[in-house]
Amino acid sequence: MPATSINIDANLCKGCKLCLLSCKEGVLTMSSQKGQQGYFIPEVAYPERCTQCLRCEYFCPDMAIEVLS
Amino acid sequence: MHSLAQRVLRTEQLPFTFCPGCGDGIVVQMTARAIDELGILDRVCTLGGVGCSSWIATYFNVDFMKVPHGRALPAAMGLKLTNPERKVLVFTGDGDCVAIGGNHFIHAAHRNIDLAVIMLNNQIYGMTGGQVAPTTPAGAITVTSPYGKIEPPFDACELARAAGATFISRWTTAHPWQLLNAIKKAIQHPGFAFVEVVSPCPAQSGLYIQGSSDPVQLVEWMQQNYITQEEMDLLSPAEREGRTLVGDFLAAIRPEFAARTHELIDRLKEEK
Ligand SMILES: Cc1ncc(C[n+]2csc(CCOP(=O)(O)OP(=O)(O)O)c2C)c(N)n1
Ligand SMILES: [Mg+2]
Numbered sequence: 001m002p003a004t005s006i007n008i009d010a011n012l013c014k015g016c017k018l019c020l021l022s023c024k025e026g027v028l029t030m031s032s033q034k035g036q037q038g039y040f041i042p043e044v045a046y047p048e049r050c051t052q053c054l055r056c057e058y059f060c061p062d063m064a065i066e067v068l069s
Numbered sequence: 070m071h072s073l074a075q076r077v078l079r080t081e082q083l084p085f086t087f088c089p090g091c092g093d094g095i096v097v098q099m100t101a102r103a104i105d106e107l108g109i110l111d112r113v114c115t116l117g118g119v120g121c122s123s124w125i126a127t128y129f130n131v132d133f134m135k136v137p138h139g140r141a142l143p144a145a146m147g148l149k150l151t152n153p154e155r156k157v158l159v160f161t162g163d164g165d166c167v168a169i170g171g172n173h174f175i176h177a178a179h180r181n182i183d184l185a186v187i188m189l190n191n192q193i194y195g196m197t198g199g200q201v202a203p204t205t206p207a208g209a210i211t212v213t214s215p216y217g218k219i220e221p222p223f224d225a226c227e228l229a230r231a232a233g234a235t236f237i238s239r240w241t242t243a244h245p246w247q248l249l250n251a252i253k254k255a256i257q258h259p260g261f262a263f264v265e266v267v268s269p270c271p272a273q274s275g276l277y278i279q280g281s282s283d284p285v286q287l288v289e290w291m292q293q294n295y296i297t298q299e300e301m302d303l304l305s306p307a308e309r310e311g312r313t314l315v316g317d318f319l320a321a322i323r324p325e326f327a328a329r330t331h332e333l334i335d336r337l338k339e340e341k
Contacts, residue, residue, distance in 0.1 A: 009070065014089035016284040037084060058245035059288075061094035062085055063071045063078075063101075 004050040005068045008042060012064035015039025022059035025049040077101040078128050086124055090284020092242030092268030093121060093189060097128050099249040103256055113156045116145045120162035121196045122189030139169030142177040145184050153327040156256055163190040163204040167225050178232035178261045182326035185255040185262045188225055191270035192278055199273035209278045229263040236262035237319040241291040251317055260325050267295055
């Protein structure tokens with residue numbers, strides 16, 4: 001498996017948690033860090049679980065997530 | 070910054086103006102993907118009227134027009150007629166399209182003019198604070214229907230079909246892949262293409278109609294209540310109650326208005 005990196009743009013994220021809902025593998029969790037929009041943002045807690053299905057990227061209403069392989 | 074945004078959007082305009090959990094940003098993303106995958110950035114123009122959803126038109130790195138409330142379609146027709154090679158994409162709200170702009174919608178669809186019209190249905194006037202829209206469900210309590218809306222909701226896809234639109238789809242922002250596919254087909258369709266996108270509005274319709282402002286609950290609500298024909302077929306009549314069909318409903322070829330207008334112009338020039 002190639003290593004996955006998931007970019008979460010702290011300037012664009014509004015903390016809606018739809019990425020957490022969309023991910024079937026539990027890759028993401030909420031962090032205790034606030035992004036520039038003033039909301040708590042998610043973090044990539046378990047990158048090894050990622051199957052690169054792109055659901056988090058497609059469900060993000062702020063284009064704040066990009067899955068890179 | 071997302072590499073897709075760098076290729077297709079005005080990145081200096083980001084973050085999107087939309088509220089947290091609003092579905093409108095999904096439509097920006099899927100339209101950006103459609104433009105990128107079809108390789109048509111240099112031929113696209115976008116139009117928006119007035120409303121939160123009409124702002125979608127302003128994020129693409131293309132020429133765009135922002136016009137008065139309800140008037141996106143007449144402006145789009147003019148733009149298309151000046152150069153039929155243009156791919157004209159219209160972003161409109163349910164209020165913009167079927168309330169104040171309803172008559173323009175009927176006649177643009179009836180002419181089967183080659184436009185891709187993407188209507189964001191959040192069942193409410195979002196930007197102005199949650200007033201009742203033609204698409205608001207019966208019984209819903211909004212700022213302007215405090216005792217519950219009396220009449221049933223308007224089905225914009227059925228209106229488009231009756232008026233003469235030749236491509237019709239309905240998806241929600243919880244169906245991003247299907248939505249992308251529908252937007253691509255709508256752009257390529259040589260006629261009036263209408264895509265209704267059910268989009269959650271945590272701040273207004275979520276709060277007033279669905280009873281939650283939580284984006285996660287609203288997406289789950291859409292996933293349960295907006296289902297395909299195959300999913301519908303598995304349900305009993307009682308379970309179908311209150312659920313709405315999503316899918317690609319129509320793709321038909323009929324004479325198109327802009328091409329015929331230019332044929333007429335060419336013929337009249339030759340006859341002179
Ligand atoms: C001629 C005119 N009438 C009324 C308004 C006020 N107004 C602005 S947006 C809007 C409704 C928007 O609803 P919709 O089109 O559904 O867009 P949404 O914000 O829900 O995406 C209204 C009534 C206006 N700007 N211009
Ligand atoms: Mg609306």
